[in-house]
Amino acid sequence: MSINQDIDLSYHWMPFTANRDFKKDPRMVVKGEGVYYWSHDGRQILDGSSGLFCCAAGHSRTEIAEAVAEQLKELAYVPPFQIGQPLSFQLAERVAKLTPDGLDHVFFVNSGSESVDTAMKIALAYHYARGEGTRQRFVSRERSYHGVNFGGVALSGMVKNRQIFGVAGPAVAHMRHTWLEENRFARDQPEHGAELANDLERIIQNFGADTIAACFVEPVAGSTGCLIPPKGYLERLREICDEYGVLLVFDEVICGFGRLGAPFGAQAFGVVPDMMTMAKALTNAAQPMGAVAVHDRVYNAIMGASPEDAIELFHGYTYSGHPGACAAGLATLDIYERENLFERGAELAPYFQDAIFSLQDLPQVMDIRGYGMMAGIDVKPAAAPGTRGPAVQKALYKAGLHVKFTGDAGIVAPPLVSEKDHIDRMISLLRQEISKID
Numbered sequence: 001m002s003i004n005q006d007i008d009l010s011y012h013w014m015p016f017t018a019n020r021d022f023k024k025d026p027r028m029v030v031k032g033e034g035v036y037y038w039s040h041d042g043r044q045i046l047d048g049s050s051g052l053f054c055c056a057a058g059h060s061r062t063e064i065a066e067a068v069a070e071q072l073k074e075l076a077y078v079p080p081f082q083i084g085q086p087l088s089f090q091l092a093e094r095v096a097k098l099t100p101d102g103l104d105h106v107f108f109v110n111s112g113s114e115s116v117d118t119a120m121k122i123a124l125a126y127h128y129a130r131g132e133g134t135r136q137r138f139v140s141r142e143r144s145y146h147g148v149n150f151g152g153v154a155l156s157g158m159v160k161n162r163q164i165f166g167v168a169g170p171a172v173a174h175m176r177h178t179w180l181e182e183n184r185f186a187r188d189q190p191e192h193g194a195e196l197a198n199d200l201e202r203i204i205q206n207f208g209a210d211t212i213a214a215c216f217v218e219p220v221a222g223s224t225g226c227l228i229p230p231k232g233y234l235e236r237l238r239e240i241c242d243e244y245g246v247l248l249v250f251d252e253v254i255c256g257f258g259r260l261g262a263p264f265g266a267q268a269f270g271v272v273p274d275m276m277t278m279a280k281a282l283t284n285a286a287q288p289m290g291a292v293a294v295h296d297r298v299y300n301a302i303m304g305a306s307p308e309d310a311i312e313l314f315h316g317y318t319y320s321g322h323p324g325a326c327a328a329g330l331a332t333l334d335i336y337e338r339e340n341l342f343e344r345g346a347e348l349a350p351y352f353q354d355a356i357f358s359l360q361d362l363p364q365v366m367d368i369r370g371y372g373m374m375a376g377i378d379v380k381p382a383a384a385p386g387t388r389g390p391a392v393q394k395a396l397y398k399a400g401l402h403v404k405f406t407g408d409a410g411i412v413a414p415p416l417v418s419e420k421d422h423i424d425r426m427i428s429l430l431r432q433e434i435s436k437i438d
């Protein structure tokens with residue numbers, strides 16, 4: 001396929017992409033199967049990041065495609081407001097069965113960003129319903145990523161994502177991130193840093209508990225390079241939230257669906273939040289879909305605050321619980337169950353972690369962090385920080401490996417269907433390309 005001749009690239013404004021640079025030398029993928037992509041110039045590319053951490057069951061699964069096609073032929077769309085369709089109820093039950101006890105109510109959306117903004121609204125509605133409408137402020141963390149809608153941008157702790165758009169969002173105070181020099185190259189949960197959770201208490205005391213609605217954290221901060229929570233950190237956040245009546249929300253958009261060796265980060269780390277946001281691997285990324293799992297006490301408070309025949313939450317999307325997305329979700333959860341993919345990920349994780357930490361000897365590697373089937377590798381920055389990572393990502397792609405970089409951090413998260421020899425190949429390509437950095 002000759003991309004420049006057959007397709008005019010000028011029309012599509014690509015997201016989070018250096019458009020002009022890309023269009024000079026396009027990297028197009030035309031096929032995906034199992035753990036591989038195929039590029040437009042016919043090369044096989046091993047996927048080291050499950051697309052964008054979403055294709056846990058591998059690419060282009062026929063079962064999901066067929067389920068979606070069948071559903072679209074039978075019923076492609078019905079308004080989700082005031083009318084229902086069976087699949088969204090079935091999928092909600094299946095999702096709720098995977099979440100910790102109590103998180104039994106599921107609100108469907110179309111992306112991770114929408115799940116975050118929806119959870120923010122639910123938090124506000126919960127406090128309002130209980131007569132605590134002054135709780136309108138949020139707490140999140142530096143180096144967090146909570147999507148790109150205005151709520152999520154306000155929560156996120158990534159400078160470039162906030163610089164231009166930050167002012168219009170809701171009020172958010174940021175805790176410090178948990179990367180610490182003394183934890184460099186720590187495997188699993190680092191020893192140091194639980195006390196950083198006390199930032200939450202400081203913020204609450206600074207603004208007054210009666211102004212704080214919720215604290216949002218990713219169990220593992222994924223997009224900024226896989227920051228694993230220090231031992232005791234999430235537990236301490238839970239304690240502080242309980243003490244001050246603040247809701248704890250885990251953004252599980254990356255961590256969910258087996259990535260950390262358990263269905264969700266909540267179970268991996270043994271801390272139960274009041275809400276969990278999810279997306280990505282919910283449908284194996286075959287259809288856009290996200291969800292918020294909400295604890296009984298939050299749901300019941302909101303339900304109880306309005307008359308039986310009234311709308312309880314003035315929120316929802318035209319495509320909430322879309323039949324095609326629900327069919328994809330159900331087929332995806334069937335695969336996870338049938339192929340024991342969460343257990344498989346947990347079994348493969350020690351091998352993967354050994355492999356990734358073997359790169360520690362390279363002088364160009366500044367830090368490695370990892371948990372379950374996810375790891376972050378910081379490469380030696382160039383004179384302008386943040387430019388080396390994209391260059392390494394391009395070189396890896398040319399060499400036959402897809403790994404997503406954010407700045408100078410590579411985030412490796414292989415599909416849960418990977419075999420050991422796929423992991424070996426990923427590591428050897430990473431070694432080959434990272435060792436070329438001067």
Ligand SMILES: Cc1ncc(COP(=O)(O)O)c(C=O)c1O
Pocket residue numbers: 111112113114116145146147148218222223251252253254279280
């Ligand atoms: C933790 C987290 N939250 C939210 C999002 C936003 O998801 P989406 O890109 O589907 O809007 C992401 C995306 O990577 C994420 O990692």
